[in-house]
Amino acid sequence: MARWEPNAAERLAHAALELFAERGYDDTTVIDIARRAGLGKSTFFRHFQDKREVLFGRGSVDGLITEAIAAAPETAAPLDLVAHALDALGGEVFTAERREFAARRQVVIAANPELREREALKNLALVVSMADALRRRGVPEVTARVSADLGALASAIAFERWSGKTSGEDFRVLARQALADVRACASAC
Structure with missing residues (x-):
């Protein structure tokens, strides 16, 4: 080229x-x-x-999450705010065009401890960003932390489902379903 x-x-x-x-x-x-x-x-x-950074982007995901939570309706509950953040990820990051790249990327990351560590650190930073954005919306500290953790879990489940699919399932749909599954599990505990 x-x-x-x-x-x-x-x-x-x-x-x-x-x-x-x-x-x-x-x-x-x-x-x-x-x-x-x-x-x-x-x-x-x-x-x-x-x-390492070539596979992890340059921080745009943090901004997407923060902006989506800030732009959500005033009456949204904490996990609904998280759902708005996951929708933003699906619309900008986890698109159909990027599915194959994302799946191949995960195989490479899984094969290397240094990359797995970097992925884990990046995921922790996203949880912190989400919790900070929730607190800025007035969500109490513990609720913000728990909601962000549940959102990260739902995101990880949705990503696994999305990247493993060859069909056209939209990440946003999978993320909403994963968030519903996580909510149901949390309620049953």
Whole structure:
């Protein structure tokens, strides 16, 4: 690919995923990724801090969650606020076009302890962002924390269901169902 083509960050992410799957994470360098994408090493570092980050994005998910919770109706209950956040993820991040990439990404992450650790840290940061956004909406501390944790659990369940599907099931539908399942389980406890 020519260096001038658009979507450098996306090209780098796809190149990294291909190389990690072919060679393994440890045996792939930033230079390998940049070359596969048809770009230079400096372009890689304009978009990503290191080779781990190429699979984890640059924080846009935090903003989506925060904005969705802030924009939800004033009368929304805490878990309904969480549902709005999950809807935002489904509309922007977990789209049909990204399903195959997401499924392949999970295989690569599962095969590498360093990437699993990074995924866990990123998920914890999302829980914190969600809880902070809920508190800003006036949700009491403990309720915000529990709602955020339940939302993260529902999101993880929905992601597993969504990324494992080849049919066109929408992440938002799966997330709403997972949130209903989580609510039912919490009520039964």
